[in-house]
Amino acid sequence: MSRLKRAVMFFEEDAAVPADSKPLMLETVLSRPILTWVCDRLRTDGVQRLFAVCGPRFSEEARELLPPEAAVSEQWADLEAFLDTEEPVLVLPRAAFPMEKAGPGFAYAAPGRELRETWRLKMTNSVQGAELVPGWLPVYGPDTVAELEELLRRREAENQ
Numbered sequence: 001m002s003r004l005k006r007a008v009m010f011f012e013e014d015a016a017v018p019a020d021s022k023p024l025m026l027e028t029v030l031s032r033p034i035l036t037w038v039c040d041r042l043r044t045d046g047v048q049r050l051f052a053v054c055g056p057r058f059s060e061e062a063r064e065l066l067p068p069e070a071a072v073s074e075q076w077a078d079l080e081a082f083l084d085t086e087e088p089v090l091v092l093p094r095a096a097f098p099m100e101k102a103g104p105g106f107a108y109a110a111p112g113r114e115l116r117e118t119w120r121l122k123m124t125n126s127v128q129g130a131e132l133v134p135g136w137l138p139v140y141g142p143d144t145v146a147e148l149e150e151l152l153r154r155r156e157a158e159n160q
Helices: 034-044 056-065 076-082 112-121 142-158
Strands: 006-010 049-053 071-073 088-092 096-098 108-111 136-138
Touching: 006 076, 034 049, 034 056, 034 096, 049 076, 056 071, 071 076, 076 112, 088 112, 108 112, 136 142
Parallel strands: 006 049, 006 088, 049 071
Antiparallel strands: 088 108, 096 136
16 A cells, blocks of 8 residues: 555544543543644654544544644535545544554555445445554553553653
Protein backbone atom coordinates (compact mmCIF):
# COMPACT_ATOMS: atom_id res chain seq x y z
CA MET A 1 0.00 0.00 0.00
CA SER A 2 1.29 3.44 -0.85
CA ARG A 3 2.13 5.93 1.87
CA LEU A 4 -1.01 6.97 3.71
CA LYS A 5 -1.93 10.65 3.43
CA ARG A 6 -5.42 10.49 4.97
CA ALA A 7 -6.82 9.08 8.19
CA VAL A 8 -10.23 8.81 9.78
CA MET A 9 -10.65 8.08 13.49
CA PHE A 10 -13.81 7.21 15.35
CA PHE A 11 -14.61 8.42 18.85
CA GLU A 12 -17.28 6.76 20.99
CA GLU A 13 -20.79 8.07 20.43
CA ASP A 14 -21.64 10.90 22.84
CA ALA A 15 -24.53 8.91 24.34
CA ALA A 16 -22.16 6.05 25.22
CA VAL A 17 -19.86 8.31 27.28
CA PRO A 18 -20.97 8.79 30.92
CA ALA A 19 -21.61 12.38 32.02
CA ASP A 20 -18.44 12.50 34.15
CA SER A 21 -16.18 10.98 31.47
CA LYS A 22 -14.85 11.72 28.01
CA PRO A 23 -14.07 9.63 24.93
CA LEU A 24 -10.96 7.48 25.28
CA MET A 25 -9.15 9.47 22.56
CA LEU A 26 -9.35 12.48 24.89
CA GLU A 27 -8.06 10.63 27.99
CA THR A 28 -4.49 11.41 29.01
CA VAL A 29 -1.39 9.22 29.05
CA LEU A 30 1.61 10.85 30.71
CA SER A 31 -0.09 14.26 30.78
CA ARG A 32 -0.95 14.20 27.06
CA PRO A 33 -4.30 13.28 25.54
CA ILE A 34 -4.18 10.08 23.49
CA LEU A 35 -5.38 12.14 20.51
CA THR A 36 -2.17 14.22 20.71
CA TRP A 37 -0.06 11.04 20.62
CA VAL A 38 -2.09 9.88 17.61
CA CYS A 39 -1.73 13.19 15.73
CA ASP A 40 2.03 13.27 16.35
CA ARG A 41 2.39 9.74 14.94
CA LEU A 42 0.18 10.49 11.94
CA ARG A 43 2.19 13.62 11.08
CA THR A 44 5.45 11.67 11.41
CA ASP A 45 4.02 9.02 9.07
CA GLY A 46 3.13 11.68 6.47
CA VAL A 47 -0.63 11.83 6.96
CA GLN A 48 -1.81 15.25 5.77
CA ARG A 49 -5.61 15.08 6.13
CA LEU A 50 -7.51 13.96 9.22
CA PHE A 51 -11.17 13.38 9.91
CA ALA A 52 -12.46 12.71 13.42
CA VAL A 53 -15.93 11.23 13.74
CA CYS A 54 -16.94 12.88 16.98
CA GLY A 55 -20.27 14.01 18.37
CA PRO A 56 -21.02 17.63 19.28
CA ARG A 57 -20.52 17.15 23.03
CA PHE A 58 -16.75 16.67 22.58
CA SER A 59 -16.09 18.24 19.19
CA GLU A 60 -14.65 21.49 20.56
CA GLU A 61 -12.16 19.66 22.78
CA ALA A 62 -11.17 17.44 19.85
CA ARG A 63 -10.72 20.48 17.55
CA GLU A 64 -8.37 22.07 20.08
CA LEU A 65 -6.09 19.01 19.90
CA LEU A 66 -6.28 18.33 16.18
CA PRO A 67 -4.38 20.31 13.53
CA PRO A 68 -6.43 23.28 12.29
CA GLU A 69 -7.08 21.69 8.89
CA ALA A 70 -8.62 18.53 10.40
CA ALA A 71 -12.34 17.93 10.07
CA VAL A 72 -14.47 17.02 13.09
CA SER A 73 -18.04 15.90 12.53
CA GLU A 74 -20.53 13.14 13.15
CA GLN A 75 -22.42 13.88 9.94
CA TRP A 76 -22.38 11.18 7.26
CA ALA A 77 -22.29 13.78 4.45
CA ASP A 78 -19.06 15.26 5.84
CA LEU A 79 -17.39 11.87 6.16
CA GLU A 80 -18.63 10.88 2.70
CA ALA A 81 -17.01 13.99 1.19
CA PHE A 82 -13.72 13.23 2.99
CA LEU A 83 -13.76 9.69 1.58
CA ASP A 84 -14.28 10.85 -2.00
CA THR A 85 -10.84 9.71 -3.11
CA GLU A 86 -9.08 6.68 -4.54
CA GLU A 87 -6.21 7.32 -2.11
CA PRO A 88 -5.91 4.81 0.71
CA VAL A 89 -7.29 6.04 4.02
CA LEU A 90 -6.13 4.80 7.41
CA VAL A 91 -9.07 3.83 9.63
CA LEU A 92 -8.85 3.80 13.42
CA PRO A 93 -12.29 2.34 14.25
CA ARG A 94 -11.86 2.94 17.99
CA ALA A 95 -9.49 4.71 20.35
CA ALA A 96 -5.91 3.71 19.60
CA PHE A 97 -2.44 4.44 20.85
CA PRO A 98 0.58 4.50 18.52
CA MET A 99 2.90 1.68 19.48
CA GLU A 100 5.66 0.80 17.01
CA LYS A 101 5.86 -2.83 18.10
CA ALA A 102 2.12 -3.44 17.82
CA GLY A 103 1.42 -5.84 15.01
CA PRO A 104 -1.43 -5.59 12.56
CA GLY A 105 -4.73 -5.88 14.32
CA PHE A 106 -7.69 -3.59 14.12
CA ALA A 107 -6.38 -0.53 12.24
CA TYR A 108 -6.71 -0.86 8.49
CA ALA A 109 -6.48 1.10 5.26
CA ALA A 110 -8.46 0.98 2.03
CA PRO A 111 -9.26 3.36 -0.83
CA GLY A 112 -11.57 6.12 0.36
CA ARG A 113 -14.32 5.37 -2.15
CA GLU A 114 -14.25 1.68 -1.25
CA LEU A 115 -14.70 2.61 2.42
CA ARG A 116 -17.51 5.00 1.56
CA GLU A 117 -19.43 2.48 -0.51
CA THR A 118 -18.97 -0.37 1.95
CA TRP A 119 -20.03 1.74 4.92
CA ARG A 120 -22.97 3.16 3.00
CA LEU A 121 -24.31 -0.17 1.75
CA LYS A 122 -23.25 -2.70 4.35
CA MET A 123 -22.48 -0.69 7.50
CA THR A 124 -19.53 -2.95 8.33
CA ASN A 125 -15.78 -2.72 8.90
CA SER A 126 -15.31 -5.75 6.65
CA VAL A 127 -14.03 -3.78 3.68
CA GLN A 128 -12.92 -5.68 0.60
CA GLY A 129 -9.40 -4.70 -0.37
CA ALA A 130 -8.54 -3.39 3.10
CA GLU A 131 -5.08 -4.04 4.48
CA LEU A 132 -4.30 -4.29 8.17
CA VAL A 133 -1.92 -1.58 9.37
CA PRO A 134 0.55 -2.34 12.19
CA GLY A 135 1.68 0.09 14.87
CA TRP A 136 -1.64 0.79 16.60
CA LEU A 137 -2.73 -0.59 19.96
CA PRO A 138 -6.48 -0.55 20.67
CA VAL A 139 -7.56 1.29 23.81
CA TYR A 140 -10.49 -0.51 25.40
CA GLY A 141 -10.97 1.53 28.56
CA PRO A 142 -9.37 3.20 31.58
CA ASP A 143 -7.47 0.00 32.41
CA THR A 144 -5.71 0.16 29.04
CA VAL A 145 -4.87 3.83 29.64
CA ALA A 146 -3.33 2.94 33.04
CA GLU A 147 -1.34 0.07 31.48
CA LEU A 148 0.00 2.37 28.76
CA GLU A 149 1.04 4.96 31.30
CA GLU A 150 2.92 2.35 33.34
CA LEU A 151 4.60 0.90 30.23
CA LEU A 152 5.75 4.34 29.05
CA ARG A 153 7.05 5.26 32.52
CA ARG A 154 9.10 2.04 32.62
CA ARG A 155 10.50 2.73 29.15
CA GLU A 156 11.38 6.28 30.17
CA ALA A 157 13.16 5.04 33.31
CA GLU A 158 15.09 2.40 31.31
CA ASN A 159 16.27 5.02 28.81
CA GLN A 160 17.70 7.37 31.45
